[in-house]
Amino acid sequence: MKQLRFDEVELFVYDTREEMGKAAARDAAVCIKELLKERSELNCIFAAAPSQNDFLAALTADVSVPWEKINAYHMDDYVGLKQGDPHSFNGFLSEKLFSKVPFKSVNLIDGEADPDKEAARYGALLDGVRIHITFMGIGENGHIAFNDPGVADFKDAKTVKKVKLDPVCRQQQVNDGCFPTIADVPEYALTVTIPTLVSSERIFCIVPTAKKHDATCAALTGPVSETCPASILRKTKHTRMYIDTACAGNLINK
Template identity: 55%
Template sequence: MKERRKILQIRRYDKIKLKIFETRKEMGLHAAEDAASCMRSLLESKDEINCMFAAAPSQNEFLEALAGIQDIDWGRINAFHMDEYIGFEIGDPRSFNGYLSNKIFGKVPFKSVNLMNGKNDFRKECIRYEELIRNQKLDVVFLGIGENGHIAFNDPVNADFKDTNLIKVVELDDACRRQQVNDGCFPDIDEVPKYALTATIPCLMGGSFLFCIVPGELKAAAVKHTLTGPVNETCPASIMRKHENVVMYLDDKSAKDL
């Protein structure tokens, strides 16, 4: 029998089931095992499923572990990603599509991989990608939380719990852009694009199952606000407390303020 990862604590915050681990590696391994179990279960009753992925260093351990799981029928899974910088073409190493292609999209045989192209006319790209999602309801969403409480690129200044769009263009706030430097994705803030395409909050919350992976001390304050603060757009991630099927995974550092 496969040994389960050691969980330090399991808690509930409204509808969120929270699992806390001692290390990032244990967190990522366990999240991947849970995700694989969910995906296999969905595929027992559906011909194919649709999964949306976040692109950030916080997802590294999880994506590495998930891509290594052999007994998932990847050929019945359609892959999407939730945000992309405007101005970056497909395959740009600074792009989110490039990150995900390197971490998982290019490592397992998905039925389809649907990439946002930041180099296209952004209005047309929003329409194109939104149509894809409307035609293929999201079954599973894998996401993180930003240092300012954002999910995808829904920063507090542009988050809208009642957004009528599924994909939109946003101007990134300074805290969000600084995080990209903190994460080592760019050498300085001047290199970080100011505009991006993003899945909206209703789009993300439209997923049937949410797996939220949030390691690291720099995320501790955002985690606390998400789980214990008011549910409103000042901390966009707080909306997850209203979702029926969400599990959040923390390491000891991101959980330190709880």
């Protein structure tokens, strides 16, 4: 393991994505238990993507985590997909996480609802609580949640909003094996906005594979700008990023 720092981001580099996932889960469990020493419950936001598989598998296997004290939220979902649809993010997280451990509550985005009304409803839920931990990844275009470069706003006034997904984002869903062709990927989604994500007391960002190398480098070494939304993490305290050597590439030699 190699440890580096880029402004506020503590970066941990592991040889394999399996090691990365286990380390992130181990540290997350410690963080959860530490925060619960001063609180009766936690509110956590989770990302849904194959990049999170190793982390989620290790985290759900940890029997020491007091899940019954955690309220779960997720950070985005497609417009038009019903709850539980295998292509939806709520369906993904229900399979990989929500059905495996006994959360205090699970709060799902409804992709079939009127997008504006659902954005307002889910936004009100998040506005009503303090977010303690956000577990996220970085997209191939540098997005966090579905805040793609064209719609990302570091000062967004909304908590949740409807967005049109850019072509790189939609192609990533095909690259990840989530949809057979780009034509099958919904054009619109609901996303938690950047100010809400970075308001979290702690952030764990898990980013494996060489496909994420360019975006990770841009986030950590390029300008802090909406052109690479993940770059805002460099200005966000208590951010830990976990990557594998395939993602790191020459980053660890800079």
